[in-house]
Amino acid sequence: NYRARSAFKLIEIDSKFNILKPGDVVVECGAAPGAWTQVCVKRINAAGTVPGKLQGKHIAVDLQPMYPIEGAHILAPLDFTKLSSQTKVTELLDGCLADVVLSDMAPAATGVRELDQDQILTLGYSVMTYAQQISKDGAKLLIKLWAGGRVKQLENELLLHYSRVKVVKPPSSRQDSAELFLLASNFRRNT
Ligand code: SAM
Numbered sequence: 744n745y746r747a748r749s750a751f752k753l754i755e756i757d758s759k760f761n762i763l764k765p766g767d768v769v770v771e772c773g774a775a776p777g778a779w780t781q782v783c784v785k786r787i788n789a790a791g792t793v794p795g796k797l798q799g800k801h802i803a804v805d806l807q808p809m810y811p812i813e814g815a816h817i818l819a820p821l822d823f824t825k826l827s828s829q830t831k832v833t834e835l836l837d838g839c840l841a842d843v844v845l846s847d848m849a850p851a852a853t854g855v856r857e858l859d860q861d862q863i864l865t866l867g868y869s870v871m872t873y874a875q876q877i878s879k880d881g882a883k884l885l886i887k888l889w890a891g892g893r894v895k896q897l898e899n900e901l902l903l904h905y906s907r908v909k910v911v912k913p914p915s916s917r918q919d920s921a922e923l924f925l926l927a928s929n930f931r932r933n934t
Contacts, residue, residue, distance in 0.1 A: 748915070749847065750778035752924075755913040760926060762883050763787050766797025768839045770832055770877065772823045772870050773848030773887075774803035780815050783845070790814030802835050804828065823848065824869045833877060840879035846870040846886045860891040867897055867925075874930070875904055882930040885911075889921040901927040 745751075757763050763786035774780050780803045784790055787799025790813045803809065805819040816835050821828045848870070850862040867886045874884045884905065888894050894910075901908045905927035916922050 745778040745781055746776040747778035750782050751915040752913045753779045753782050753845075753847075755915055756885065756911055756924065756926065757782070757786065760909075760911075760928075762843055762885065762926075764842075765793065765799060767799045767842040768836070768879075769799065769801045769843045769845065770836075770841050770874075771801065771803045772844075772846040773805055773866070774817070775805035775807040775809045775819060777803070777809050777812050777815075777817075779845065779847055780809075780812050780817075784812055784814040800836075800839060802832055804832060823873075824866065829873050829876075832873075836877060840882070841874070841877050842879060842882050844870060844874040844878060844882070844884045849887060849889075856891070860889055860893065863887070863889050864893055864897060868900075871897070871901060878930045878932070880930065880932050884925075884927040884930065886925045886927075888923055888925060890923050891921070894923070894925070898925060901925060905930050 765788040767787040769783050783801050788796045789799045789801040791798040801815045803815050803817050804823045809817050809819040848866045852859045898908050906929035908927045911924040911926050
């Protein structure tokens with residue numbers, strides 16, 4: 744029982760691309776109500792419930808308050824785009840670098856397509872910039888966006904720091920929605 748059906752999108756993406764493994768350090772932006780967090784905590788063994796497997800670390804951030812999830816460090820309510828919020832995440836990382844950075848962040852849609860697009864891209868850029876500061880070599884980054892002209896621009900910027908970038912539309916993401924995900928893999932520090 745997940746807190747939201749969005750869990751299945753991450754499950755599908757992870758089953759196909761193997762993003763999450765026991766012991767991983769994960770930073771998740773836009774985590775409320777916490778369905779992805781539930782999936783991650785289990786797959787990275789953040790609560791240490793699977794003996795004999797490495798124990799991961801999970802940090803979840805959202806503008807909205809969140810109920811606790813065992814094994815997750817929850818920073819909410821917090822606006823991820825603020826520098827002071829990112830500093831809090833970095834403090835919680837406590838010197839660890841991230842294996843995976845996830846963003847399912849989305850603004851409250853106005854219905855004005857171009858405006859909504861701009862706002863979700865701004866969130867995406869904020870995650871990309873922060874991920875560069877805290878990711879380890881080989882790390883992955885998954886960002887939710889809405890289809891539109893400037894997705895390609897973000898994709899190209901990601902390619903400056905990651906060897907591969909894929910556009911992913913998981914089966915459980917409604918076919919008639921503009922939602923898509925960029926999955927960037929193999930982060931290279933100092934490039
Ligand atoms: N992945 C979540 C789950 O499975 O439960 C669902 C996330 S929901 C689609 C998008 C979330 O992004 C909302 O909870 C919203 O509050 C959050 N969000 C939007 N802008 C944000 C920001 N600037 N900082 C942090 N979270 C933000």
